[in-house]
Amino acid sequence: MTIATILAKKGGHVFTVRPDQTIREALAILAERNVGALVVMASAGPPVGILSERDIVRRLVRDEQAFTMKVSELMSKPVISGVPQDDLASAAVTMTEKRIRHLPILDGERLVGVISIGDIVKAQRDEYQGEVETLETQLIEEGRGKVIKH
Amino acid sequence: MAAVGTADRPLRVAIIGAGPTGFYAADHLLRSATTVEIDLYDRLPTPFGLVRGGVAPDHQKIKAVTAAFDKVAAHPRFRFFGNVELGKHVTVDDLRRHYHQVVYCTGAQTDRRMGVPGEDLSGSHPATEFVAWYNGHPDYRDLTFDLSVERAAVVGVGNVAVDVARILCRTPDELAQTDIADHALEALRRSRIKEVYLLGRRGPAQAAFTNPEIKELGELADTDITVPAAEAALDDASRASLERTNDRATMKKVEIIRTYADRARTERSRALVLRFLVSPAEVVGDDAGRVTGLELVRNTLVPTTTGTLQAKPTGEHEVLPVGLVFRSVGYRGVPLPGVPFNESWAVILNEKGRVLDPDTKQPLVGEFTAGWIKRGPTGVIGTNKPDAAETVQCMLEDTAAGRLLTPAEPAADAAERLVRERQPQWFSYADWLKVNETEVAKGRAGGRPRVKLTRVDEMLAVAGR
Ligand SMILES: Cc1cc2nc3c(=O)[nH]c(=O)nc-3n(C[C@H](O)[C@H](O)[C@H](O)COP(=O)(O)OP(=O)(O)OC[C@H]3O[C@@H](n4cnc5c(N)ncnc54)[C@H](O)[C@@H]3O)c2cc1C
Numbered sequence: 122m123t124i125a126t127i128l129a130k131k132g133g134h135v136f137t138v139r140p141d142q143t144i145r146e147a148l149a150i151l152a153e154r155n156v157g158a159l160v161v162m163a164s165a166g167p168p169v170g171i172l173s174e175r176d177i178v179r180r181l182v183r184d185e186q187a188f189t190m191k192v193s194e195l196m197s198k199p200v201i202s203g204v205p206q207d208d209l210a211s212a213a214v215t216m217t218e219k220r221i222r223h224l225p226i227l228d229g230e231r232l233v234g235v236i237s238i239g240d241i242v243k244a245q246r247d248e249y250q251g252e253v254e255t256l257e258t259q260l261i262e263e264g265r266g267k268v269i270k271h
Numbered sequence: 272m273a274a275v276g277t278a279d280r281p282l283r284v285a286i287i288g289a290g291p292t293g294f295y296a297a298d299h300l301l302r303s304a305t306t307v308e309i310d311l312y313d314r315l316p317t318p319f320g321l322v323r324g325g326v327a328p329d330h331q332k333i334k335a336v337t338a339a340f341d342k343v344a345a346h347p348r349f350r351f352f353g354n355v356e357l358g359k360h361v362t363v364d365d366l367r368r369h370y371h372q373v374v375y376c377t378g379a380q381t382d383r384r385m386g387v388p389g390e391d392l393s394g395s396h397p398a399t400e401f402v403a404w405y406n407g408h409p410d411y412r413d414l415t416f417d418l419s420v421e422r423a424a425v426v427g428v429g430n431v432a433v434d435v436a437r438i439l440c441r442t443p444d445e446l447a448q449t450d451i452a453d454h455a456l457e458a459l460r461r462s463r464i465k466e467v468y469l470l471g472r473r474g475p476a477q478a479a480f481t482n483p484e485i486k487e488l489g490e491l492a493d494t495d496i497t498v499p500a501a502e503a504a505l506d507d508a509s510r511a512s513l514e515r516t517n518d519r520a521t522m523k524k525v526e527i528i529r530t531y532a533d534r535a536r537t538e539r540s541r542a543l544v545l546r547f548l549v550s551p552a553e554v555v556g557d558d559a560g561r562v563t564g565l566e567l568v569r570n571t572l573v574p575t576t577t578g579t580l581q582a583k584p585t586g587e588h589e590v591l592p593v594g595l596v597f598r599s600v601g602y603r604g605v606p607l608p609g610v611p612f613n614e615s616w617a618v619i620l621n622e623k624g625r626v627l628d629p630d631t632k633q634p635l636v637g638e639f640t641a642g643w644i645k646r647g648p649t650g651v652i653g654t655n656k657p658d659a660a661e662t663v664q665c666m667l668e669d670t671a672a673g674r675l676l677t678p679a680e681p682a683a684d685a686a687e688r689l690v691r692e693r694q695p696q697w698f699s700y701a702d703w704l705k706v707n708e709t710e711v712a713k714g715r716a717g718g719r720p721r722v723k724l725t726r727v728d729e730m731l732a733v734a735g736r
Pocket of ligand 1: 288325326378653
């Protein structure tokens with residue numbers, strides 16, 4: 122399965138923030154959109170960073186001035202990004218290895234979505250569950266065939 | 272007035288598309304604490320979508336899922352409106368007048384193109400059409416395929432491509448035990464095909480077919496399987512990637528493929544040749560516009576940032592002399608009239624199954640989607656069950672919150688009147704059961720699971736219409 126399958130049912134939402142916006146503004150977007158991270162985009166070009174709620178929380182506990190800081194000061198960079206054709210398994214390993222929870226997905230230069238490690242885990246679980254479901258059906262039928270034959 | 276979703280005032284739901292997803296959605300809804308009345312529509316008189324019209328005829332076991340769907344259909348608050356098409360007989364506005372919620376489960380109705388010159392030459396076909404033809408889909412039963420040629424190429428290495436290659440390689444005796452459509456059985460009996468190529472653009476470790484499917488190709492009665500040893504071998508990048516993701520199933524797959532490497536021909540009449548690391552560059556034809564070959568370009572594998580290995584053309588070309596080409600590079604969803612579509616992924620624009628307004632990206636009240644038309648053509652039949660469950664959960668949340676359509680004519684009779692008026696030849700589930708009985712009875716005589724009726728007229732006659 123590829124990342125495209127996850128993006129297909131995400132409605133094409135991508136929540137972004139500019140590097141010169143404040144952390145307070147970024148928090149408002151995070152809260153309003155109910156997401157865990159924002160992609161930081163300058164006026165043109167690929168993403169310049171990613172800002173997660175963790176990045177903010179970690180700073181806020183020791184620095185109350187963080188609200189007025191610029192997004193560019195707290196964001197993580199360089200951005201590791203994926204493409205829609207990436208396998209879920211490769212993406213999952215990369216995210217675990219690099220300890221990242223959100224992966225922006227680019228189609229060429231265009232940002233087409235962000236997936237979280239949670240999205241991948243859910244997709245893999247659904248895939249697995251579907252296979253089990255299908256196998257069960259086959260086994261039941263095989264069993265029935267045997268009963269008839271004997 | 273009672274709340275919607277209670278015995279006095281059931282939640283009225285229209286499900287469009289009676290494939291596995293439509294039935295799974297109906298099942299989840301009928302098992303919920305909410306009282307739901309379901310009308311399941313399909314453009315065909317027959318239910319089950321690709322389980323009838325896609326799944327290969329020599330894979331009968333998997334078709335047993337339909338027994339579970341029959342149970343859903345027997346529920347007193349379930350009705351089937353077959354032979355009724357959204358966009359032709361009824362519109363989204365009609366549905367809004369009669370239901371609180373609508374779920375689109377219309378699957379992927381077309382195929383993806385290869386995007387190479389010559390793709391439309393005579394003798395070059397989408398696998399979707401061949402599959403629908405041999406499975407007796409009424410819209411495709413009159414197609415013709417020139418099986419007088421000796422060599423055919425199937426582009427793609429997913430399970431559908433494997434199905435197509437396998438059906439081309441089966442003997443008439445093997446096929447005669449299945450429910451393959453009679454017209455296809457006759458045509459394949461006369462087939463002169465000797466060699467079938469199955470072409471993957473990446474290596475064995477990236478092939479999408481699953482292990483049972485590739486194993487089965489090695490067990491055909493009258494066909495030898497082989498793969499060039501150089502292409503069966505695992506390259507370093509693929510080996511590293513498999514170790515990194517610790518993917519046992521794929522390691523096993525590579526192992527199975529290796530047992531086919533450079534296998535010698537036996538006295539069997541046909542050969543099935545697996546090829547890897549090749550992409551079609553052009554379908555080559557003669558002056559009459561008939562396929563004579565398929566030009567291939569060799570690929571190497573290059574990793575993306577996350578380590579997925581992608582095919583990259585090397586510039587090295589070869590021409591495979593074939594008279595038939597089947598492209599099987601993916602199914603594709605088509606837009607439904609009046610329903611927002613996401614062109615990027617060829618699915619209905621949705622978030623977890625809630626259809627979104629394309630302008631505001633906010634959910635449209637009362638419109639949902641599930642299955643292949645929601646997430647794209649991936650996974651097995653059972654994958655649609657958790658997928659439909661996710662959508663149904665959204666439907667029930669919205670019902671609890673009172674976010675529902677407000678139909679002007681919510682009575683069940685009113686919907687049936689609409690259907691009768693727009694499509695007098697609509698099919699009920701009882702009508703389908705009569706067709707089913709006839710098919711199974713015809714099959715029993717010849718030792719087959721069923722003999723399919725492939726014309727809507729015949730079905731209407733059997734149902735006494
Ligand atoms: C060739 C092939 C072989 C396969 N083999 C297997 C297999 O062996 N095992 C396995 O587990 N899975 C297999 N699959 C996958 C499986 O078939 C799919 O996962 C599943 O059918 C998708 O379900 P769906 O309900 O979303 O779509 P579909 O099964 O496509 O059902 C969609 C339904 O909607 C109807 N419809 C479409 N448009 C309209 C409209 N406008 N109005 C009314 N009705 C409409 C169609 O007639 C159809 O009945 C195979 C798929 C293919 C293509």
